[in-house]
Amino acid sequence: MKTRHFWGALALLLCSFSFIGCSNDDEEEGKKVTDYKELVLTVASKKIPGIIMGGNSVVSELYAVKKEQADEWIAYGGIAGFEYEKGYEYKIKVSETTYLDYAMGDPAWTERDLLEVISKEQKESEGLPLHFIPDAYYKRFPLPEYRYAVEAENKSPIEEDLKANSILPKEYHYMLYSNIDGYRKLIGIKEDNNVFGPYTVKSTSKKPGDMPESYKILPPDGKVASAGEWTFLDKSDNTTNYPSFDVFIVRPTKIKSIDRTPYVVYLYKDLTKHYQNKYPEAGAKTVVVSYKLLFSI
Numbered sequence: 001m002k003t004r005h006f007w008g009a010l011a012l013l014l015c016s017f018s019f020i021g022c023s024n025d026d027e028e029e030g031k032k033v034t035d036y037k038e039l040v041l042t043v044a045s046k047k048i049p050g051i052i053m054g055g056n057s058v059v060s061e062l063y064a065v066k067k068e069q070a071d072e073w074i075a076y077g078g079i080a081g082f083e084y085e086k087g088y089e090y091k092i093k094v095s096e097t098t099y100l101d102y103a104m105g106d107p108a109w110t111e112r113d114l115l116e117v118i119s120k121e122q123k124e125s126e127g128l129p130l131h132f133i134p135d136a137y138y139k140r141f142p143l144p145e146y147r148y149a150v151e152a153e154n155k156s157p158i159e160e161d162l163k164a165n166s167i168l169p170k171e172y173h174y175m176l177y178s179n180i181d182g183y184r185k186l187i188g189i190k191e192d193n194n195v196f197g198p199y200t201v202k203s204t205s206k207k208p209g210d211m212p213e214s215y216k217i218l219p220p221d222g223k224v225a226s227a228g229e230w231t232f233l234d235k236s237d238n239t240t241n242y243p244s245f246d247v248f249i250v251r252p253t254k255i256k257s258i259d260r261t262p263y264v265v266y267l268y269k270d271l272t273k274h275y276q277n278k279y280p281e282a283g284a285k286t287v288v289v290s291y292k293l294l295f296s297i
Helices: 002-028 156-164 213-217 272-278
Strands: 032-043 048-050 060-067 074-076 088-100 108-122 145-152 173-178 184-191 194-206 224-233 245-250 263-270 284-295
Touching: 032 108, 060 173, 145 156, 156 272, 156 284, 173 284, 213 263, 213 284, 272 284
Parallel strands: none
Antiparallel strands: 032 060, 032 088, 048 060, 060 074, 088 108, 145 284, 173 184, 184 194, 194 224, 224 245, 245 263, 263 284
8 A cells, every 4th residue: 555655656746747847848938028128219310331240140221229328329220110211310219029939040039119209300310330330240351352454555654553543442341232222332341430432333234245345354253144334323322433333243152251152243444545645655555444342242
């Protein structure tokens, strides 16, 4: 009898542990809320190029916001329910809910929802950063490879001028991204406070066979996938001081320093007429410059 009671008690104890274990497993499964808070934010009158780290991080246009009692602008991603209009500075109230779900590839994440628009004022926000792109990210994109080819009776003055006066700045790490309207934009960063652009890229298609014959003395490396022309526009959609470039896009090549497979983009410009006028005594026959860039497109 005592033996029967012993085994019965043991079975009950094991069932109890099993039940508790199952309950703990159930609690760990599925999406759980780990934090919730409500914040009042100031949202800047324009979005800023930047990245939100994690996963396949790519450059995009982000909200610049200030939390209450804070002086520094920080980057925010999406805010559900917020209908943003460029040119207005907002004060809004949002909720931030942090979730945990081990079944997801990125198990922890935060979602933001608009609770209230407190104010909306047409003004230009002050003290905004030039970008929200960490140097560890933009420095993964190599500096442009600058090349030129000269056919002339006297190459020296032309080559010296090409070395000293590059059309496109050579010391910048260039990145391509799309803004909220779907337009492609180009930004270059030298250091955190030295920025090229961002400029809107107006692109038109061209057939590779329609490009100037002069480019054949400085051909792109690799098989050309497509070709076109790029023109850089400022924030008012006006042309800039930079000329338009003919473009060859070469098939993707994996680069170790960049997570996503980049496209090799060659920018070309025929400067023959320019140098025939600038150095008539040099007898320029053909002058071509090229910039090799890497973009995650």
